[in-house]
Amino acid sequence: MNAVGRHGQRSGASGAHHQRQYSDNFLEVTSSSSNGRWLQSAGLQHLQHSSSTTSSQDFGYYGGGGGGGGQGSRMYNSGRNVGSQRSVSGANDLFAEPLTPPSRQKKNGGSSGGDDPNGFSPGLLDLHSFDTELISEVPMTGTYGGRSLDDAETYFGNNKQASKARGVPDSSVLKSFAPEKEKTSNVAKIKVVVRKRPLNKKELTKNEEDIITVEPHSNSLTVHETKLKVDLTEYMEKHEFVFDAVLNEEVSNDEVYHETVEPIVPIIFQRTKATCFAYGQTGSGKTFTMKPLPLKASRDILRLVNHTYRSQGFQLYFSFFEIYGGKLFDLLNDRKKLCMREDGSKQVCIVGLQEYKVSDVETIKELIERGNATRSTGTTGANEESSRSHAILQLVVKRSVDGSGSKPPRVVGKLSFIDLAGSERGADTTDNDKQTRMEGAEINKSLLALKECIRALDNDQGHIPFRGSKLTEVLRDSFVGNSRTVMISCISPNAGSCEHTLNTLRYADRVKSLSKGNKKDTLSSSFNSKEPTAVSMSTTALPRVSSYEDNTFDSFPEQADEDDYDTTEEFYEAEQPSWKNNNTKAEAYNFSNAQDKNRRINSQTKSKEPPKSESRNWNPDDELNALLQEEEDLVNAHRKQVEDTMDIVRVEMNLLVEADEPGNQLDDYVTKLNTVLAQKAAAISQLQNRLANFQRRLQEHDVLFSSGP
Numbered sequence: 001m002n003a004v005g006r007h008g009q010r011s012g013a014s015g016a017h018h019q020r021q022y023s024d025n026f027l028e029v030t031s032s033s034s035n036g037r038w039l040q041s042a043g044l045q046h047l048q049h050s051s052s053t054t055s056s057q058d059f060g061y062y063g064g065g066g067g068g069g070g071q072g073s074r075m076y077n078s079g080r081n082v083g084s085q086r087s088v089s090g091a092n093d094l095f096a097e098p099l100t101p102p103s104r105q106k107k108n109g110g111s112s113g114g115d116d117p118n119g120f121s122p123g124l125l126d127l128h129s130f131d132t133e134l135i136s137e138v139p140m141t142g143t144y145g146g147r148s149l150d151d152a153e154t155y156f157g158n159n160k161q162a163s164k165a166r167g168v169p170d171s172s173v174l175k176s177f178a179p180e181k182e183k184t185s186n187v188a189k190i191k192v193v194v195r196k197r198p199l200n201k202k203e204l205t206k207n208e209e210d211i212i213t214v215e216p217h218s219n220s221l222t223v224h225e226t227k228l229k230v231d232l233t234e235y236m237e238k239h240e241f242v243f244d245a246v247l248n249e250e251v252s253n254d255e256v257y258h259e260t261v262e263p264i265v266p267i268i269f270q271r272t273k274a275t276c277f278a279y280g281q282t283g284s285g286k287t288f289t290m291k292p293l294p295l296k297a298s299r300d301i302l303r304l305v306n307h308t309y310r311s312q313g314f315q316l317y318f319s320f321f322e323i324y325g326g327k328l329f330d331l332l333n334d335r336k337k338l339c340m341r342e343d344g345s346k347q348v349c350i351v352g353l354q355e356y357k358v359s360d361v362e363t364i365k366e367l368i369e370r371g372n373a374t375r376s377t378g379t380t381g382a383n384e385e386s387s388r389s390h391a392i393l394q395l396v397v398k399r400s401v402d403g404s405g406s407k408p409p410r411v412v413g414k415l416s417f418i419d420l421a422g423s424e425r426g427a428d429t430t431d432n433d434k435q436t437r438m439e440g441a442e443i444n445k446s447l448l449a450l451k452e453c454i455r456a457l458d459n460d461q462g463h464i465p466f467r468g469s470k471l472t473e474v475l476r477d478s479f480v481g482n483s484r485t486v487m488i489s490c491i492s493p494n495a496g497s498c499e500h501t502l503n504t505l506r507y508a509d510r511v512k513s514l515s516k517g518n519k520k521d522t523l524s525s526s527f528n529s530k531e532p533t534a535v536s537m538s539t540t541a542l543p544r545v546s547s548y549e550d551n552t553f554d555s556f557p558e559q560a561d562e563d564d565y566d567t568t569e570e571f572y573e574a575e576q577p578s579w580k581n582n583n584t585k586a587e588a589y590n591f592s593n594a595q596d597k598n599r600r601i602n603s604q605t606k607s608k609e610p611p612k613s614e615s616r617n618w619n620p621d622d623e624l625n626a627l628l629q630e631e632e633d634l635v636n637a638h639r640k641q642v643e644d645t646m647d648i649v650r651v652e653m654n655l656l657v658e659a660d661e662p663g664n665q666l667d668d669y670v671t672k673l674n675t676v677l678a679q680k681a682a683a684i685s686q687l688q689n690r691l692a693n694f695q696r697r698l699q700e701h702d703v704l705f706s707s708g709p
């Protein structure tokens, strides 16, 4: 199977983002009126003093190497195209210099926005009380009219063309000029995109195979995993996945932007908080993918501020911080340690975070470079400059309510970009280095928690388990209300990364397929759950297909595997409210492939079910099948619970051991674990009751069946 690239599409897209400069080049550190309120409530009044502006130091070229395109790829079974391959190491060596502290310190003023009459103070990002106080929806003045529209069309015209060429629907910025409701509803609440990077120099030198084939037109990809039978003959197992978009190694960063963030930009002005994050193993291209996005988004946001919404009081604010080892550091203020505080009403604020008011792209570029240069990086086997932290860059659109600047502007919407630490670090807890193990445990915890938050978000669950990690706590306000999430899963193409790649794809699949909003999209779930299929390496042998055949899924499209999963979850939700409500961590640690297995089991069962139309006539087999199904659901749910518990215990224990926490924290952990165990015991006893019930019904069924006609 050959990958189908997005050939000939890059030029259009890449021309779409003309950089516009704005003359009013200024930058300002904000302080909102809520600062004082928050500082007081947090007992940190003393922090309300000086702040700094950015230095104008030139940090060199920004952009992470531009497009990922232009590289020939060696696809599985497609021969090698080494000649057209170029080095892929260009993007990461841009920010070798350590951060130079801001060259100028301002004690006062400089604020043109009048955000704080008292002058600068350390910015205080109140994520919940202040920031989430969204102003009323923005009236669309002059929509489609005059210069604004012309500008927009000129600006986005190329993208539109590129979209058409690629068969991508016009869902992006132009579409955003449609009426408001349409605008927000057209953008999926969760979008999962996969990006495959090209083989790098090292992999090419080692003659590694490219084991990923991409079919962008069907948004699918296949991982070809080589396995060994017991008799040591090789065979190929194929794992197929479908996502919202699948981008191969030839897709440029412009196209990635077009596919992911661009459609979200306009709805930021419509009281939306959006999050875009990259997930994947170390060296898979997360930073390469994420780095250019904020700048591109900023350009588009500023264009809307300065043109479409000209003179309507909108302002753009910028902040950049990282979460490392469960702690927060300001990347634009000498890695100053930040505190996250929660007030009595459980609202979160980041004390000391500097927020910069920005009005031109150059300044944003400089800030991004500064922040990136300050990030915690290290060397891993797969990446010489590996991100060891989660970096969070936030673009916040605010608006002066009265236009006079006398009142602090209020938040309209927010776009957060998260460059997550490499995902396999989470599994790397056997590493000898204590620091690495600490990182691993923390990363593991936050990735699990993030997934659960997204899932809860898309299911419109009242309860979002944001307390599962620092990352999700910080992003809490992005998970509530009118929110959008884009996940970009980055994968490495080489055979040596197969296991990590499969883990990434399963994580992505889980994020996507667990959502209730996707029930219509069941093809994706069921298709994904078809994996793996095994094919003998021998060309003469017939492919060995797994026991559940493709057409069994097609026969029952309305009965997605996911429905089963959700049902079992609801069952537990109903029977164990305390599990769901009182112990959010319990929700956060579903990090296993159990669901994949479960789905397959369920699928096999479903394939035995008769079509619904035939089931009107009573048939003892129907009842037996239903009972068996119920039994399987229970077992699956039980298995999931066990896996969850094991994950929690493992992660908590890792943290406990590594953190060497003082006794009170230890007690906390033990209490939590005891709670989990108690809930587990309750779950088991409920399960036993259900099983007893099942056995009774089975006996009744036997009696009925044996006495039947």
Ligand SMILES: Nc1ncnc2c1ncn2[C@@H]1O[C@H](COP(=O)(O)OP(=O)(O)OP(=O)(O)O)[C@@H](O)[C@H]1O
Residues within 6 Å of the ligand: 064, 065, 067, 068, 069, 088, 089, 090, 091, 092, 196, 197, 198, 200, 249, 280, 281, 282, 283, 284, 285, 286, 287, 288, 289, 380, 383, 385, 386, 387, 388, 420, 421, 422, 423, 490
């Ligand atoms: N699509 C791509 N096209 C070209 N080069 C790429 C692509 N993706 C990644 N690379 C290159 O691969 C290397 C590793 O990428 P990157 O640093 O983005 O990985 P990462 O996933 O962020 O790793 P870590 O988690 O360790 O930080 C870099 O040299 C980068 O330039």
